[in-house]
Every structure is written in structure tokens, then in C-alpha cells.
Amino acid sequence: MTAAVYEVQGLTKRFGPVTALDNVSIVLGKSEVVGLIGQNGSGKSSLMKTMAGVQMPDDGQLVLRGRPLRLRSTSDAARMGIGLVHQEQSLIPNLTVAENIFLDKPCDYFRHGVYRWKPLMQAAKMQLAKIELDIRPDTLVEKLTFAQRQMVELAKVLSLEETVEDDLVVMFDEPTSMLSTPEIDDLFMQIRRIRHRASVVFISHRMEEVLELSDRVYVLSDGKQMAERRKAQIDCDELYELMVGRQRSTEPRRRFSRQGIASRPTLELAGLQVGASVGPVDLEVGQGEIVGLIGVQGSGSEALCRALFGLEDIRDGEVRVAGEKFAKPSPESAIARGIGYLPAERKKEGMVAGASIVDNMTLTFGFEYAVAGLVANRAREHREASRWAKRLKVKAASLEEKIERLSGGNQQKAVLGKWLLGSRLRLLVLDHPTRGLDPGARGDLFQTMRELAAEGLSILFVADTLDEVIQLSDKIVVMRDGKVSAVFGDVDNHPPAEEDIVKAMV
């Protein structure tokens, strides 16, 4: 490694009680490509955002070319020649390519709010030529393909060259996740081209990509830097092991028996194609079975769950519920077939903020307890709701309290309770049910899921962590790039190793 260009020393970043980065140190050399490897939530993106001035660290420091650096914003970072090519693209769709490239830079092309279009277009053309991007600078960004937009983002970062004397630091946050193979090859070519005048940090959830591109890799797990490896020393199996890190499950898996197995599975998916990028997927969930889906972000497990509730477009294939064909899913028709769905976005999709806990819990099935199915029987609804609230251990002074006043865990329990109030519920689809929950609430939730399964309810859930999926599932289904990459059945008797699951994920 040549002299360090950009150093991160003992960086710590907390979000409330969660420590996203825990004393992380990395070094970036001149003209070096460094890869970051880790699971979802391991801190890769957080690290990158802190290095690019998107967020400020709580502790530790950044050192650029030997001098300590304090980044208050991305434009601070831009002035120092540090740019981030975003995972969620940061271009403004209804502006031209040229405007987007120079938007964040002090320049003469729109001083005092007056545009000077000609020199602006000229300058943009030059920037686009640098990466051989053949589009007109006056094109609106919304007219471009996803891959083209990514390239414009790169051009935007590279245009810092003219304003900064030293070499640039360019960071890529999952740039390949939405690209096709030829587009990825093209991007990699560009990254190799720019390295003679820039140092590069690169994140991808596909391990082979990181290994192909990087001179060195850092492995992160749970916000900690686990290891640093040069390209020559890399042993893939060891990397999988390091990625698992602290997440290795400590408590032994509890066995629990299943009863009353019906002849037909509760849910059958055959060749299901969801949107353009997920599928075909075959999957079965038996009665009283807990099936855990796991994959990196964008692997398709979330989309699969949402499709069952009519929230994603089913292009092809078949869904069967208890043997019967389920043609066009919508929330209403799914509920009529006994499917409940717990969304990952609790605040937007799971709960009705502003309404009370009991009104939330009785929103879907409250009228099962109504007089003649028509006139609400508030007392009975209330009794049912508090029965479930007690069983789920919802901590609230009263069920009349507004739901948004509860802690995240208790909100999640109340939302779950909404589905459990239904007497004909067959299948629960849980999308990241433990997201944002404290360990206590997590434990309660796991306990309830096991009990419900033992009573015959089928559960399909998207897991946040390896530990969770191994702890809870009867069957583990691993997804990668929209397809099922591995299935581990009979987890009870043959629990898979964490490394094997990670291997199928990345």
C-alpha cells in the first residue's frame, strides 16, 4: 500500500440505542480500490455515509492526506474532493443532466440565479466525455435508464477533479444492485479507468464483485471491523465466517412440536414471477410451519411477501392457498382467504397513527364480533383486543391510548394483534417483524410466533438476521437476486451452519 490518502480512525456512530459503527478504522491508499463486505445492517453504508459527509460521527475522526477533517455536509466533502455515488440515486429527475452535474458545486453557470446555458452545456459535455458517456447534456434525467443515471452520478462526482487539486476519493454504495451484467461490466471498466486519479471505496452485496474489483477488503459485522485482507490472502470461506461474526447464535435452538398437519400446504407458490426481477420462485408453507426467508437487501424476499397481498405485480406463476387457486391478490381478497400481512414499514403501512390501540387492533376483524355482523359491539371487541394485548404482552396504560405513544415493540405487537383477532386466520406473512425492536419485545414476539404455529397457524417471515432465521424457522429459504438460492428443510434435526446460509446469500 502506498501512502494513506483517506483514513478513518476509531469511528463510532449511534442512532438512538443502536450502535451502527463501533470503533471502526480503515485506510484508503492512493489509487487503491477498497471493498467493504458485510451483511445487511453491518454498518457498510453507515461508514460510507460518514466518510462522505452525509452524517457526522459521534466519535473518532477522519483524516484526509494527513490532516484531520470535519465534514458537516456533502458539499463540505465535495470541496475536499470526496464524492459518493448513491445507492438510492440522488439526481433530480426533472432537471437536465448538465444541471444535475453542477448542482452541488460553486460555479459560474448559474450565479445569482441566472442561468448561462451555453457554457453550462459545454462544461457538462466535457464531464460526460471523461467517462465516454454518450448522452446529450440537455437531456432530462427522468428520460435516462437506471444505468445511465448511475453514470451521470459518477460524472457528477468526477467533475470535482476540476475544482480540487488532489486526487479524488470516490465511493460507490451498492452500485450494481439494479444493473444488468453488461452494465456492470461497463461500470467496472469505468472504475478501473478512474483509479489512476482517484481512490475508490466499493460496496456490493455480491461477494464475487467485490473480490474481482478490490485490492483490499474490510469485513464488517455488527458495526465492527472484523478483518482486513489483501486480494492475495483472501479465502472465501474465511470471509463468510467473519461476516457471521458476533451474530453466531449463542442460545441453543428450542425444539417445539407441530401438530395437526393438513394434507395440503397452506401456501404453495409455483413459478411465481414478481415484477421484472423476482422469480420464478417455488415455495411451500405447510400448516403450522414457520418458514424463514433470508437474503440481502433487494434479494426479493420482501417483494415476494408483498406480492401475496397484492402490493407487487405478479407477472406469472401460481399462488395456491390451502389448495385453492388465488388468482389476483389484493389486501381484501388476501384477508378473505385468511392471510394477514405485517408490513416492514410499520409507521406508514402497519399502524394507523392517531387512532387508539384498540381501534387499530379491531380495524380488520372487529366486525366479526358485531351484532348481526353490522352494529359494532364495542364491549366485546374491547374484550377480545385486551385478551390478545395481554397474551402479546403489550405494555400500555390503556387500550384507548393512541398507538403512536407506544414503543416500537409494543406498536408491532398491537399490529400483530390486529391479525390474530381474526378467527379464520390461516397464514401470517411477516415482513421484517423484528425491525427496530428491543431484545425483550423480540423475545415476546418469537415466543408468540412459536405458540401460534403450534396451534396450527402457518407463518412466512422475512428475517433480519441469521440468528433469527435459525432460531425460529422450521424451514429456511435463502434468496439471492430474486431467486431461491438454497433451502434448508428440517432445521430442527439438521440446523444449517451460519456460513452456509451466508454463502447462499452473497
Added chain:
Amino acid sequence: MIRSFGPLVVLALLVTMVGAVSPAVLAPQSLAAFITDASPLLLLVLASVLPILLGGIDLSVAAMATAATMGVALLAPHLGSWALPATLLIAAAIGCLQGWVIAVFQVPSFAISLGTLGMLSGFSMYLTSATPVPIDADLPLLPLLGETVRGIPNAVFVVLAVWILLIAAMRYLKLGRQVHSIGLQERAAVLSGVSAVRVRVVVYGLSAACAAMAGILYVSQTMFSSPTFADQMLLPAIVGVVLGGTAISGGVGGFVMSMVGGLTAAFLRIASVVLGLPPTSQDIVYGLVVLVAVGFTLDRAKLGLVK
């Protein structure tokens, strides 16, 4: 707190103030006259509450009332007393259609209902050549609405009945809960199995029927259709809704206090006269009140950005 007692406090203050200046206003006869006069407005307030609870707005309520006065006048020679239910049904059908268009084509309700407003008042003008049409057919039901029982105008009973039915529906029918949940957080409501389309169709239908009833009460007092009835009613109706503590951001509020808000809005007219403001300045008062009341009741956390 503002939402639960605010409307009552505002009404009490207003009445006390006016009573102090001019005690005659609070005499039984003048109160009966006031309430008869206010009853169409009260129904328009109730009609406006439902769409606002959903997080939308129906600007066509007053125009619908106008159209209903015309409907009664035009249908009465053919249908007799049946002209009243027929008018209500047609109004409800138009309202349902409007709700369906809003829900299915995802057009903001203010835009659709602005179009409906234009069409309804246009039709009322066109079909009656912009002149009041007298109702001279034999129509026993209509004058009955205009009469009084022991000094209490029958119109009051109509308003009370509609009010109580709406309160009960919101409390005991599925509709009520669904309206509130859509108004508060539509995505979560839909993901809980609430049909946003069905609820909108029913809500806008109900709202239109209430508005038509307001028109019918108005005709029962004048025995003339009025092609310009709407011109003076839209603003006071919305003033009534917000003075009743219903937030125009949706989901929050309800019918109980809306009646108080409606009474306040109606009383404001008397108050401005008693306080010596020229009648021509009334809309200035309403305009100011709407700004202040919206400011107090709006749930700003729900608005992503100010448009």
C-alpha cells in the same frame, strides 16, 4: 383539549357577547327564527364533514343544495311529494359517482368537486334560466317541513335526526371506523383490508344526500327554487366544519362538535350584524375565521410539505 372543548367555548363566548350587546337576539322567537334560517347551513356543515374526515374535501356541497332546490321545483309537478325522495336519490347517485371518480382515477377531491360545483350550478342556472322557479304543485310534504310544532321549527327535527343518525353510523357501523382510518393513514387502512374505493363512494354519496336535504329545507321555507343559493353557502359551511374542530388534514374530528361549529358559523352572521358590521363584509369575517380555525386544528405532522 382545543378540539374537545374549543368549539363550545367559541360558541359560548360569541353568544354571550351578542347577548350582552343586544339581549333581544336571544328571545325565544328570534332564536326560533335563527334556527330555521340556520338549518340548511347546519346540514351543509354535516355534509362537508365526511369528505374532510377522509382527508379530502367536497366543494360541491352548496352547489348540490342549489341543484336540489331546482330538482324539487322541476320534479314536483310530475311526482308530487315523491319529488323530495327522488331529489335525494339523484343527489346521492351523483355523489357516489363523484366519490368513485376520485377513488379510481386518484384525482384530488378538491379538483373533482370543483368541477362538480361548476356543473351543478351551471345546470341549475341553465334549466331554470337563472330565475327562481315557484313551487305551486300540490306537495303536502314540503310545507310541513317549514312549519313549527309548539314554536319549534320542524326543520330542527330534520337536522337533529340527520345529526344523530350520522353520529350513530360513525360510532357503530364499519363505515365510521374505516373513514377515520383512511383519513389518518390511508396506506395502513388499505393494508388492513379497508376498501378505499367503496368507502369513498359511500361517503361522497352520503355527503351529497345531506347537501340535497339542505336544499330541500331551504325550499320549504321559501317555496321557490334558488339558482344562487350556493353563492353564499360554501364558505360558511367550511367555516362550520373547522369551527367544529375537524382538521382539514383528515381523520381527526367528528359530527358531535360539528353541530356546535355549524351553529357558531350561523351565529357569526347575526353577530356581525349586531356588532354593526355591514352585511357586505360578512365574507371577510368568514374568511378570517376560517384561517384562524384551520390554523388551530390542522395536524401539521401529516403534511409532508406545504403546497
